[in-house]
Amino acid sequence: MEHSWMERFDVSIYNAVSTEQLRGLRDRMHVELRPSLFEDVIEWNKSVNAAHDRLIAGTIALAEQTLRLEGFGVPPVPYAFVAVGSAGRAEQTLWSDQDNGIVHAVPPEGREAEAETYFRLLADRVHVWLQSAGYPPCPGNVLCTNSLWRKSDDAWKSMIREWYDDPVWENVRYLLMTADLRCLHGDAGLVRSMRNGYMNMLAQTPSMLGHMLQNTLHHKMTIGVLGNIITERYGDDAGAFDVKYGAYIPLVNGIRLLALAAGVAEPSTLGRLDALRAAGKHAPADVDRWREAFVTALELRSLARHEKEDGLYTTRGMIDPESLSKENKRRLKSCLRTGIELQQTVRKTVERLADGAPKKRGGSA
Known part of the structure; x- marks a missing residue:
């Protein structure tokens, strides 16, 4: 892609005054x-x-402008519009969905209701407009319209502390998702402060790594004992390989937990790999293999079947192994084998760190 296209794209977003224009840009x-x-x-x-x-930030800016013109004023306190999931890790495909939230500063006394109303209206407007632009909502409701993911920074920190204190499966899942959180628009300092608090809590609660391990290893690399690629057996995707949950997600999850165990706060998978290599906690050759496997999964994920349904870009993350070249089949099998080795390393690393740490109540469901 020529840089000139991105420059024109930026100008078009800046000049956009309607959802139709945003949709055309998408x-x-x-x-x-x-x-x-x-x-x-x-x-x-x-x-x-x-x-x-750029497109999402432009949508937020347009929503702010529209609320101001409608008489709701400007944001009452600084805030950050944050991305979670693949958007938080800067690993979205062309057909990714919405995973987002809002972190805002604590409003002055007496202005709490004003802040709640403003950010609820902003969240509703952004959510609807992103759908109009072709972004389907997160099926798990990790959305700025959900009050769980829209609150002050103090309330976010209190919620994270509650998750640490009660490590049931869902709370641990939320903690892992929060590790991928990234500022897309607004005050990045709010996100840095929250991330620092998150990492400090983890350092003070090493037993949490054991709970995170169970969640992290939930998705397995889908390769058979004889080295064969395991495909879907039934339904519309029969014969297809689930590259998202059979390769990409297990690698992302494993690398994330190794990074957290090493005190790395970086949200992107490639950034985490770079930090792990620099920290010297794992053999450079191992980290390089994990990186190669991740890049393979990233590339094959870009080839997944996708469609446009009711104006929304969607995908089930499936590829047809028979359509792959001989070299790409070899790379996929190597990726899956490396993923198994990675998961074994994750288990050994976390069990070693968590051994003897005080146990929290709760655990996997």
């Missing part, structure tokens, strides 16, 4: 950012996520 991304136009999947991933970031 559709244009699918033309200008086709994976086949890029020789390197990492550069493709950077370009795709830069475009998503």
